[in-house]
Amino acid sequence: MALKNNVYYKKFLKEPWSYTAGAVVLAALNIGMFASTGKPWGVTSPFATWAAKIYQSMGGHPETWAYFKSAANAEALKNSIWLDLHSVSDIGIIFGALLATLLASQFKIKKIKSVRQVIAAILGGLLMGYGARIAFGCNIGALFSGVASMSLHGWVYMIFIFLGAWAGSKLLVKYFM
Amino acid sequence: MAELRLDCLGEACPVPLLKTQKKMEGMKVGDILVVEIDHSCAMKNVPEWARKEGHNVEIEEVDDGQWEIYIEKTK
Amino acid sequence: MSEVVQKSIKTNSKSKKKVNQIPFGVVLLIGLIGFGFFMANQSPKSAVMWVFGVAAGFTLQRSRFCFTASMRDPVLTGSTSLTKAVIIAIATATVGFASIQYGAVIKGAEKIPGNISPVGIHVAIGAFMFGIGMVIAGGCASGTLMRVGEGFTMQMLSIVFFIIGSLWGAKDFGWWTNTFISKTKPVFLPNLIGWAPALLIQFGLLLALYILADWYGNRKSE
Numbered sequence: 001m002a003l004k005n006n007v008y009y010k011k012f013l014k015e016p017w018s019y020t021a022g023a024v025v026l027a028a029l030n031i032g033m034f035a036s037t038g039k040p041w042g043v044t045s046p047f048a049t050w051a052a053k054i055y056q057s058m059g060g061h062p063e064t065w066a067y068f069k070s071a072a073n074a075e076a077l078k079n080s081i082w083l084d085l086h087s088v089s090d091i092g093i094i095f096g097a098l099l100a101t102l103l104a105s106q107f108k109i110k111k112i113k114s115v116r117q118v119i120a121a122i123l124g125g126l127l128m129g130y131g132a133r134i135a136f137g138c139n140i141g142a143l144f145s146g147v148a149s150m151s152l153h154g155w156v157y158m159i160f161i162f163l164g165a166w167a168g169s170k171l172l173v174k175y176f177m
Numbered sequence: 178m179a180e181l182r183l184d185c186l187g188e189a190c191p192v193p194l195l196k197t198q199k200k201m202e203g204m205k206v207g208d209i210l211v212v213e214i215d216h217s218c219a220m221k222n223v224p225e226w227a228r229k230e231g232h233n234v235e236i237e238e239v240d241d242g243q244w245e246i247y248i249e250k251t252k
Numbered sequence: 253m254s255e256v257v258q259k260s261i262k263t264n265s266k267s268k269k270k271v272n273q274i275p276f277g278v279v280l281l282i283g284l285i286g287f288g289f290f291m292a293n294q295s296p297k298s299a300v301m302w303v304f305g306v307a308a309g310f311t312l313q314r315s316r317f318c319f320t321a322s323m324r325d326p327v328l329t330g331s332t333s334l335t336k337a338v339i340i341a342i343a344t345a346t347v348g349f350a351s352i353q354y355g356a357v358i359k360g361a362e363k364i365p366g367n368i369s370p371v372g373i374h375v376a377i378g379a380f381m382f383g384i385g386m387v388i389a390g391g392c393a394s395g396t397l398m399r400v401g402e403g404f405t406m407q408m409l410s411i412v413f414f415i416i417g418s419l420w421g422a423k424d425f426g427w428w429t430n431t432f433i434s435k436t437k438p439v440f441l442p443n444l445i446g447w448a449p450a451l452l453i454q455f456g457l458l459l460a461l462y463i464l465a466d467w468y469g470n471r472k473s474e
Binding site (some may be wrong): 013 | 274298310341343348366368374377381388389405411414418425
């Protein structure tokens with residue numbers, strides 16, 4: 001197939017872009033989200049909303065918690081996820097990555113290799129989920145969008161995410177490798 | 178001029194690079210290490226590291242989303 | 253990326269016969285566009301975020317962008333390429349963000365737009381937890397979503413527990429609010445020290461961090 005050997009196919013869809021190119025495009029997209037919807041990019045808030053919706057369907061009452069009393073969170077919980085802007089962009093990220101992988105013809109289901117990966121995924125997931133709620137965001141919402149918003153919490157987040165990554169690295173080498 | 182293989186299939190970042198770094202330390206100049214990976218980020222960061230260290234590097238996509246990285250130790 | 257080496261060092265090539273996945277990609281692209289138009293009928297804002305989300309996922313995967321690696325690699329492997337890339341991303345975004353915020357201020361907005369949240373010990377603890385979690389799980393929030401799209405079962409498992417952890421955090425949020433957060437408030441740097449000094453400090457710090465990262469990255473490879 002001729003397309004596979006096309007120089008622009010290789011450049012844009014097959015070979016990885018430079019990190020700098022990625023950085024500039026992501027910054028442009030984040031500015032675009034902020035300008036068009038009034039809210040910068042964020043990723044983790046929808047996770048709490050999705051979980052709460054599931055919990056509600058199982059008979060729980062997360063709407064009585066202080067977290068879901070705030071106007072924005074209460075609205076997100078009440079509405080369909082397709083009206084929650086960051087839920088939509090989160091699902092978009094999954095499909096965008098799938099699209100990029102398929103167009104590069106590099107999709108493969110990568111199986112879990114060992115028990116330590118299972119433990120790492122569970123522990124890491126829980127720590128990130130809890131941490132993101134009390135820190136007001138993740139690497140996107142608090143670091144990328146937070147620092148770019150010139151908010152002091154973004155800078156504090158940057159210092160402690162680095163310290164956390166340092167501690168995590170030590171744990172990874174010791175227990176998860 | 179030995180050729181060694183390193184199986185990093187199913188390993189997530191940064192494990193492939195850390196294993197490669199460790200393995201390369203114990204190798205002689207001229208030896209070739211073949212790193213097998215299926216982590217899309219490792220196919221960028223392992224060659225990047227090896228080139229920065231001055232080794233000869235080649236990447237081959239052996240299957241969909243699976244690569245072999247050939248690293249020839251030069252120093 | 254140049255793959256030119258004078259003499260090939262590859263030995264017995266065991267390249268398998270590959271399946272061409274590009275047609276699947278094209279079908280998916282058509283589906284994604286179609287879904288975007290469907291959504292535009294229901295809620296135009298959602299359709300806009302759909303386009304931005306897909307584009308962000310595409311960009312994250314294509315450039316192998318990883319916020320986790322930007323923080324982890326300096327410690328573990330000595331590489332700072334992604335650290336520098338994240339600094340460039342933040343600096344570039346600041347130009348647009350500050351313009352939007354300044355525009356809002358001169359139009360008389362009461363609340364400054366942007367992600368400006370209360371700053372205190374809760375941010376430090378949460379970020380520290382998040383930092384440990386992302387290194388162990390092999391990806392932060394955006395990285396995990398992107399890897400789910402790439403077919404990593406490990407990240408599919410980690411996102412399930414990410415969601416459970418979020419619910420746990422939301423449940424305890426009331427306690428954190430009463431104990432710490434209610435005693436703190438958001439700090440928008442231009443309100444604290446003025447626009448010009450804030451921008452100078454912002455870009456000055458980012459430049460200093462970039463130089464530090466570059467120096468550290470080169471030092472390690474010696």
